[in-house]
Amino acid sequence: MTPGxxxxxxxxxxxxxxxxxxxxxxxxxxxVVTYPLMAVGLGVR
Known part of the structure; x- marks a missing residue:
């Protein structure tokens, strides 16, 4: 696994x-917790 x-x-x-x-x-x-982290997860993927 990479550090990212x-x-x-x-x-x-x-x-x-x-x-x-x-x-x-x-x-x-x-x-406030769920939606931004979903966006981050999709962006990193």
Missing amino acids: HIALWTILGVALVISVVTDVMRREILD
């Missing part, structure tokens, strides 16, 4: 944890 892939997976993993914790606590997923 490692960074991407780390960022996506952190975003997933934040989204899951938020969803469990408030029953909503933060779009």
